[in-house]
Amino acid sequence: MPPYTIVYFPVRGRCEAMRMLLADQGQSWKEEVVTKETWLQGPLKDSCLYGQLPKFQDGDLTLYQSNAILRHLGRTLGLYGKDQREAALVDVVNDGVEDLRCKYITLVYTNYEAGKKEYVKALPGHLKPFETLLSQNQGGQAFIMGDQISFVDYNLLDLLLIHQVLAPGCLDSLPLLSAYVARLSARPKLKAFLASPEHMNRPINGNGKQAFNPVC
Structure with a gap:
């Protein structure tokens, strides 16, 4: 089993x-x-x-x-960083992911038709912190935190994928996040899933x- x-x-x-x-x-x-x-x-x-x-x-x-x-x-x-410092920073990122996920859930379940336009307009600002985090970690060429994948990468990737459905061009102004989604989605086992x-x-x-x- x-x-x-x-x-x-x-x-x-x-x-x-x-x-x-x-x-x-x-x-x-x-x-x-x-x-x-x-x-x-x-x-x-x-x-x-x-x-x-x-x-x-x-x-x-x-x-x-x-x-x-x-x-x-x-x-x-x-998948929790290589030390306590990275673990703490992973928690910071995950709380940021949760904040945006709650905004998304509120939109979808309570105000989708009336609120979508304003939500999409504000979305780049909500995504910008993740672009900033990537820029501060190996020039955005690795993971969201540290040099190995952590649980928050999967949480963030899921959130970004569903926002690309909501607003297909939402990452156009965020090149590091756009490349991050493509890079993680190409991991063989994840790509298959x-x-x-x-x-x-x-x-x-x-x-x-x-x-x-x-x-x-």
């Missing part, structure tokens, strides 16, 4: 970054897909620590909260807004 199990809805949502991480690191995992009907019945929801998914199983360890799961995989698989039917056919969100990614 695979050592990991992802329990989540049939969307990319908050789990695609961990799927990308596991695929790129050559790890196997099991999916337990939760339908809307099953969730609304209540028992699974009531059993979850915070009443929400994802739920993640690592053997007999049960975890909730997507960022906690990513950090756990980072520690377990050696991004081209897989499982990824391609999985909606990004649960409400049909920006449902599929035609570029992967």
Whole structure:
């Protein structure tokens, strides 16, 4: 049996970054897909620590909260920087990714039609800090932090890919980020995952807004 199990809805949502991480690191995992009907019945929801998914199983360890799961995989698989200093900086980047993801989620689920134009207009400013971080690390030719991939690279890549669906030209003014997406997406195992039917056919969100990614 695979050592990991992802329990989540049939969307990319908050789990695609961990799927990308596991695929790129050559790890196997099991999916337990939760339908809307099953969730609304209540028992699974009531059993979850915070009443929400994802739920993640690592053997007999049960975890909730997507960022906690990513950090756990980072520690377990050696994807958390090479020392405590880099680990702290990785956390800083991940919190920045979370801030932007929350803005995106708010748009998609509460204000998509009325708010998309203003959101896209402000997007370069929200992405600029990540361009700056790349410029400060080996001239933007490596990873977002340090000289080896970390869990936050997968989280950031996922966020950038879904924004390229929302606003296809959003990285045009950010050449380091644009090259970063291309470079990470070309990693052989990650490239295979991004081209897989499982990824391609999985909606990004649960409400049909920006449902599929035609570029992967």
